[in-house]
Amino acid sequence: MADTVISLDKLKAFWNSQVHDEENWAHNMNGRFLVSAFLVPSDFHCHGIRPPEFSAILACSGNEQKLLRAAGLFAGSILLMRNYGDLMAI
Amino acid sequence: MAGLVPPGASPDASKPAHSEADEKTDYMNLPCPIPYEELHREALSYSSLLTSFSIWPETFEGLRFDFTKALNQKFSLSHSVFMGPTEIPSQSAETIKIPTAHYEFGTNFIDPNLMLIGRVLTDGRLNARLKWDLTDNFTVKANAQLSNEPHMSHGMFNFDYKGKDFRSQFQMGNGALFGASYIQSITQHLSLGGEVFWAGQHRKSGIGYAARYETDKMVATGQVANTGIVALSYVQKVSDKVSLATDLMYNYMSRDVTASVGYDYTLRQCRLRGKIDSNGCTTSYLEERLNMGLNFILSAEIDHRKKDYKFGFGLTVG
Numbered sequence A: 001m002a003d004t005v006i007s008l009d010k011l012k013a014f015w016n017s018q019v020h021d022e023e024n025w026a027h028n029m030n031g032r033f034l035v036s037a038f039l040v041p042s043d044f045h046c047h048g049i050r051p052p053e054f055s056a057i058l059a060c061s062g063n064e065q066k067l068l069r070a071a072g073l074f075a076g077s078i079l080l081m082r083n084y085g086d087l088m089a090i
Numbered sequence B: 001m002a003g004l005v006p007p008g009a010s011p012d013a014s015k016p017a018h019s020e021a022d023e024k025t026d027y028m029n030l031p032c033p034i035p036y037e038e039l040h041r042e043a044l045s046y047s048s049l050l051t052s053f054s055i056w057p058e059t060f061e062g063l064r065f066d067f068t069k070a071l072n073q074k075f076s077l078s079h080s081v082f083m084g085p086t087e088i089p090s091q092s093a094e095t096i097k098i099p100t101a102h103y104e105f106g107t108n109f110i111d112p113n114l115m116l117i118g119r120v121l122t123d124g125r126l127n128a129r130l131k132w133d134l135t136d137n138f139t140v141k142a143n144a145q146l147s148n149e150p151h152m153s154h155g156m157f158n159f160d161y162k163g164k165d166f167r168s169q170f171q172m173g174n175g176a177l178f179g180a181s182y183i184q185s186i187t188q189h190l191s192l193g194g195e196v197f198w199a200g201q202h203r204k205s206g207i208g209y210a211a212r213y214e215t216d217k218m219v220a221t222g223q224v225a226n227t228g229i230v231a232l233s234y235v236q237k238v239s240d241k242v243s244l245a246t247d248l249m250y251n252y253m254s255r256d257v258t259a260s261v262g263y264d265y266t267l268r269q270c271r272l273r274g275k276i277d278s279n280g281c282t283t284s285y286l287e288e289r290l291n292m293g294l295n296f297i298l299s300a301e302i303d304h305r306k307k308d309y310k311f312g313f314g315l316t317v318g
Helices: A002-020 A022-039 A062-088 B011-023
Strands: B062-070 B075-088 B096-110 B114-121 B126-133 B138-146 B154-162 B166-173 B177-185 B190-199 B204-214 B218-225 B229-237 B242-251 B256-266 B270-277 B281-291 B294-303 B308-317
Touching: A062 B229, A062 B242, A062 B256
Parallel strands: B062 B308
Antiparallel strands: B062 B075, B075 B096, B096 B114, B114 B126, B126 B138, B138 B154, B154 B166, B166 B177, B177 B190, B190 B204, B204 B218, B218 B229, B229 B242, B242 B256, B256 B270, B270 B281, B281 B294, B294 B308
16 A cells, blocks of 8 residues: 555656656657657558557647647537537527 | 319329429529629628628727718718727737728619719728629629729729529729639539639739538538638528528638637627637627617627727617
């Protein structure tokens, strides 16, 4: 039991140091982009299957994220209107 | 009177076959599509004349007063006063506004075949519009904006031909601007079109394509152009009083994108429209009918990102 508490504390400390610390967080986010940018090219092989975490979304720049957000708003609005639009009728 | 029914007629058996024939598309009898420039009329506003169709109102900031006096069935005069800040384009992200006030005198002549509209403002601008239906199928349109400032005056002529299931337009304007558009009904609900333009003064040309799918309940449009613009819109007619719309404007040259979602409630005494877009800008527009011919207008546009807040109110008489 005491060992479990110690390891939980260590996990919490690790989480806080990686997420709540600005320098480490920035390094982590950049690292993910760099890795995914390196791995996204088509000649990368991972046993024939591309790992899901290195998807196109991770490799997006700010402009592309803005495009995805706008496209998501547009498509989501259409789906909501078609399915639940009658609820707005008076 | 038993002999009234024609011999050989079996109405019960023929009715289902007749309705099936109606449901099948008669490709030789397609409806005439709407004009190319009005493709997005339910969703976007391309000109002040189409504002009543548009779900996106023209918001304003300040005070607006419009008075229209009809002298007879065809001719009317209008007086408009506007006081408030006017936004001027700036290079930086900050919004620059200049307080302005102007009075606008207008005349309208509206005939079934001829429409003439003129506006003159105290800041020296003159707007003029002409729409002349020469025949049932051929229309000539012209508009001009004249200004005291050099190189800020524009004029354009449009020649529209309406066919059985197509429309075509040719336009020419100052600065060696030429354009042509064509839109064709493909099925009862779908129409496709294209346009080309050439601006001689700037040595630029462009081509664009558009599609419109319309049913009783919805209208979906899409437009792409080689200038980098992709415009998509969708309008859902929920009921006679309520419409919901969404649109997406993307410029793949400048990587700028905006999506909006809006609503339009048309009630007995008022019309309420509003939208919110992906840049965090919220807009609302209310037209309240206080009395016959007397409308009160409230307009609001809040852009939290740019910290730009616009509130306007006005009165329309006549």
